[in-house]
Amino acid sequence: MSLHKGRARPLVMTSLVLLALAGFAASFYLAVSHYSILSGQRTGASFCSVSEVVDCDAVAASPYSEIHQIPWASFGALVYLLLISFGLLGLAFEPLSAFALRFTFLISLFCVLFDAYLAFIGFAVLKLICIVCIFTYLVNLGILVLSKVALGEGVRGIIKGAWRSLPFLDASLGEQRHMARLFHSLILVILIFGMAGIIGTRHHFVGDKAQTVAKILESFAQQRPVAIALEGSPRLGPERAKVTIVEFSDFQCPYCKEFASALKMLQKRYSRDLALYFKHYPLDNHCNPYMQRPFHQQACELAQIGVCIEKSGKFWEMDEVLFNSGKTSATSLAKALEARGLNPGEVYSCSGESWARDRVLQDIHEGRKLGVKATPTIFVNGYRLEGSLDSYILNLLVERFLEGRKP
Known part of the structure; x- marks a missing residue:
């Protein structure tokens, strides 16, 4: 019917x-x-x-x-x-x-x-x-x-x-x-x-972002890929990834905050093939000997807190909180630590120890040797790229590497 x-x-x-x-x-x-x-x-x-x-x-x-x-x-x-x-x-x-x-x-x-x-x-x-x-x-x-x-x-x-x-x-x-x-x-x-x-x-x-990616690959062709010490640095993604992005960042850098979110979403997109590594490069003369004047005055402290959180294996749960810490109170940060099963007192005590400062300084010296002068700076399979990039450009760039195209 x-x-x-x-x-x-x-x-x-x-x-x-x-x-x-x-x-x-x-x-x-x-x-x-x-x-x-x-x-x-x-x-x-x-x-x-x-x-x-x-x-x-x-x-x-x-x-x-x-x-x-x-x-x-x-x-x-x-x-x-x-x-x-x-x-x-x-x-x-x-x-x-x-x-x-x-x-x-x-x-x-x-x-x-x-x-x-x-x-x-x-x-x-x-x-x-x-x-x-x-x-x-x-x-x-x-x-x-x-x-x-x-x-x-x-x-x-x-x-x-x-x-x-x-x-x-x-x-x-x-x-x-x-x-x-x-x-x-x-x-x-x-x-x-x-x-x-x-x-x-x-x-x-x-738009014409494919042309921008082509220019980036041309700039990579003028470089030699560098080896970066990754042991001990926070990693998001597989250990043996086809594409590795190492980010030198500062928790008080607004561009770094936006860029970090884009990179994490990119890693979700290529979860089997892309690994992210985080390196500290605070633009703060309290711990960065290459900074000639005051700039991000809490960046060193936040980096040392980040180093202590790394020990718990919860860095990637807390990085967004650390990037937002400039807009939140110490109480809010403590609550965020507690919500993730961390003891705020222990984390703050750890961040004041000399080893935490030395760990941040190690990243700073390594970054400087690799030519890092500003944040964010990333290394894609060892090739240096400075500045915050459009997410689509990052996506196309990763695709080019996954396709086996070499600079």
Whole structure:
């Protein structure tokens, strides 16, 4: 029994429109998350990144979430726009409801199959759960089932009906041919403007950054990669990573704070292939003999606190707190230490010991020998790069190294 005619038609088509609207909202959110994370516009965690396993941000920023720097979610949003249009047409014009439902079923069938692939990547490869992604999977499944039930036809019949509705293919359409032409014209218009929007968005965020990366690689070609002593330095990522980034940083440097967040998100994106190492280079003449005048007056103290936190293995849980410590009180810092199972008194006592100062000084001397004069300065597989970089440039740079391209 077909439900796309008579009294049931408004309910069926309205339900499809609402499901597609929900899917569009979720896909739009994921696409915005992808671009905002990789462009560095958003550094904090989203509402659905609640643990190391349940993390929408890590999924949205992963290499599997895109093709040619365009997130799959952007294409998902375009598909949902098509489905919304199909539903509205079927709601407004009863002769178009069968056309709309057949194409809705076929598109949602493809989406469900593609969802199975994405779910496999998320659960088996990334070992992550994306709540918003799962929501879109359920939406697609709901649209598939509802359109199938509403048509009351077998899959073969649906495919034949969709094929017959193509303009100029079957004379038996008779007076419905102009409806079919209207329907397919709408599809074409949405696809053209939708793809233009997707490509325009990519250009806005990515632009000519590939040329910037090419220039960086050219500058690397003028250098010899240096060996850096990494033992004892905080590491985030695999020990034998294909790409290693060593950052010389200062906890009172605002650019370092933004850059550190971008680097951590980059490591999430390439969790199997990228390792981050942190080196202290406080721009503070209290402990940095290469500083001729006062500058970041708490940087040495914070670096020594960081060294003591390193002993507990919780540096990467506390680095963001240390970067924000200039805007918070000592009480807030103590509470943050306690929240992570650290004794504030012991940490402060440790930071005043000579070995902590010597440990920071060791990083400073090493940095100076490597040509570090400002922060942030990073070394990508031994090649020096100064200044805070756009997240997309960092991403493209890491991809070039993973592809085996040498400067």
